[in-house]
Structure formats: structure tokens, C-alpha cells
Amino acid sequence: MDKKRVMVVPAFSGAGASFISSSLAVFAADREDEKKRREKGLLPRVTLAEPAAARFFSEAGMEERFVSRRFVSFCEAIEKGESIREICNSRSGVNCLFRVPGRDGQLSLPGLFRLISSAPGELLIFDCSSMPEELLRDAAAEADKKILVIDPLPARLIESAGFISRFLLRFPDSVIAVNRMNPGVRRAELARFLGRRSFIAVPHLAPETVYKAQYSCLFPAELDEGRAVLAPAMGELAEALA
Numbered sequence: 623m624d625k626k627r628v629m630v631v632p633a634f635s636g637a638g639a640s641f642i643s644s645s646l647a648v649f650a651a652d653r654e655d656e657k658k659r660r661e662k663g664l665l666p667r668v669t670l671a672e673p674a675a676a677r678f679f680s681e682a683g684m685e686e687r688f689v690s691r692r693f694v695s696f697c698e699a700i701e702k703g704e705s706i707r708e709i710c711n712s713r714s715g716v717n718c719l720f721r722v723p724g725r726d727g728q729l730s731l732p733g734l735f736r737l738i739s740s741a742p743g744e745l746l747i748f749d750c751s752s753m754p755e756e757l758l759r760d761a762a763a764e765a766d767k768k769i770l771v772i773d774p775l776p777a778r779l780i781e782s783a784g785f786i787s788r789f790l791l792r793f794p795d796s797v798i799a800v801n802r803m804n805p806g807v808r809r810a811e812l813a814r815f816l817g818r819r820s821f822i823a824v825p826h827l828a829p830e831t832v833y834k835a836q837y838s839c840l841f842p843a844e845l846d847e848g849r850a851v852l853a854p855a856m857g858e859l860a861e862a863l864a
Contacts, residue, residue, distance in 0.1 A: 627738060627746045628863060629765035631758055631789065631796075633772040634782040635751075638801035640677060641842065642771050642824065642859075643670060643749035648843040649856040650745055651715030659715075666712050669743030671696070671719040673734055673761070675751040678720040683839025687713060696741070697726035700733045706740050714844070717743050731757070738764050755785065759792065767863045768796040774807045779815055790819070797862045799855075802826040822862065824855040 630646070632639035647670040650656070656668065672678050679685070684693055694709045696719045711718040719741060729737065738748070738761060748765070750758055762768050770789055772779065779786075790796060798816065800807075803823035812821075827842055831851075835842040842848035843856070 625744050625746070626767065626863070627748065627765045628767045628769065629748050629750055629762045630769045630771060631750045631762060633770060633786050633789075634778055637771045637773045637778070637782075638824075639751045639769075639771045640675065640749050642769060642799055642801060643747050644678065644682075644841040645824075645843040645852055645856055646859060647716045647747050648714070648841055648849075649853075649860065650747075656715050665710055665742075666715050666717045667744040668715060669717040669719060669741055669746045671737060671741055671746060671748045672721050673729060673737055673748055673750065674721075674753040674757075675749060676721040676723045676726065677751075678718065678749070679722055681836060681839070682713065682718070682720075682841065684711075684713070684718065684720060686839065693722070695722055695726055696737060697721060697729060697733075700729065700736055701727075706737065707742050709742060731760075734761060735764065759789075762789075762793055768793050769799050769859070769863075770796045771799045771801050773802050774800050774812050775802075776811075779812075783815075786816075790817075797822065797859065799824055799859065822855055822858045825851050827851060 630639045630643040647668055651666065651668045693711050696706050696709055699706045699709065709719065750761060798819060798821040800821045801824045804826040827848060831845060831848050832842055835845050835848060843852050
């Protein structure tokens with residue numbers, strides 16, 4: 623597996639970039655070759671990194687999972703000028719470079735680019751939630767692949783039309799992931815809004831699946847019911863990123 627940096631960019635706050643990022647990481651880590659690596663005790667090749675937001679640490683129950691071992695903060699290492707190439711916070715086959723709520727400050731621009739260039743792993747998935755637009759553009763320029771995540775709710779699409787247009791104009795090869803796709807979406811109108819660009823539809827998960835996952839300190843894609851619904855879309859995304 624060659625090193626590949628994937629930036630998952632939300633068209634607007636709440637579009638679902640974190641959901642898409644974590645789901646991609648879960649499915650990538652569940653490949654047979656990755657399972658065999660885990661059986662041999664090898665380090666994970668899939669890394670899920672959180673440069674700006676700070677939700678994964680609590681959502682995935684990292685405090686409970688790392689009671690008997692140290693969770694290494696990449697933000698702290700960058701601040702101290704230490705190498706981050708050997709950091710390994712392994713969880714279910716994913717190396718978790720998460721921000722610790724209330725402890726990790728915002729990365730400087732040089733710190734962000736150190737993370738992008740030096741993060742360990744071979745498939746690096748960066749959740750760009752909460753990142754300012756000017757930083758998003760610079761960070762995305764360093765990626766091998768870009769995923770633009772939108773929610774098809776018309777009011778939010780109209781509000782974010784400027785950003786979507788600017789982003790796709792600068793990065794025309796971006797993969798568009800339409801999150802929360804459901805029968806109420808008028809696909810023809812959505813296609814017109816996107817200028818007839820192709821997109822990958824990610825089904826809207828039932829609320830009880832999302833709630834059950836968080837109460838269990840899991841990502842929705844780790845539950846059987848979440849995995850069954852998401853598998854086709856995640857397969858399409860994996861192909862688009864190949």
C-alpha cells in the first residue's frame with residue numbers, strides 16, 4: 623500500500639465529514655490484509671487524524687480504552703518539537719491521532735503541515751471539520767485525494783453554494799459524497815445544483831443506530847446495522863480513492 627493522504631472536507635458545519643472519515647477508516651481497517659497484520663502484531667497502516675475538531679476522543683471512548691496504556695497526543699508532540707512518525711494509538715486496527723478535548727490547543731500552520739507530512743501510516747484520513755476555509759484550501763492542496771461532503775438539505779446547500787463552487791473550481795478532481803441521502807431528496811435537482819457532477823450517495827442512518835453507537839463508544843460503521851447500510855457507499859468511496 624503506497625502512502626495516500628485523504629482530506630475529508632465538509633461543505634458546511636454538520637455536513638458529516640467526521641462521520642464519513644470514521645466510516646472510511648473503519649472499513650479500510652476491516653480489510654482482510656489489515657486483519658492479518660493485526661494478527662501478526664504489526665502496526666496499523668490506517669490512520670484517522672483530527673487536525674482541528676475534537677470529537678473522536680469522546681465519541682470512541684478513548685479514555686476508557688487507554689486506561690492501562692498511554693494515549694499519545696500528536697498536538698503535544700508537535701508543540702514540543704518531537705517526532706510524530708512513531709505515534710501509535712491503535713484502536714481496532716486504526717491509528718487514532720485524535721485531539722484531546724480541553725487539553726490540546728489549536729495547531730499552528732507549520733504544525734498542521736507537520737501533521738500532514740509526517741503522520742504515520744499508509745492510508746491517512748484527515749477529518750477537516752472545524753478548519754477555517756483558508757486553511758482548508760491549503761491543507762487540501764497537500765492531499766492526494768479530496769472528499770467534499772455535503773448534506774442534501776436545500777437550505778444548507780444554498781447557504782454553502784459559494785464555498786462548494788470555490789472548492790470544486792480549485793479541486794475539480796474531488797470526490798463528492800452526499801451524506802444522509804434519503805427518499806425525500808430530489809436527485810434531479812441535486813444533480814443540477816452540482817452541475818451534473820457525479821457523486822456517491824451515503825445513506826441516512828437511522829437515528830437509533832447513531833445513538834446506539836455513541837452509547838457503546840463505537841463509530842456507527844462498527845455496528846452490524848451501520849455496516850450493512852454503509853457497505854455499498856464505502857465500497858464506492860474506496861474505489862474512487864484508489
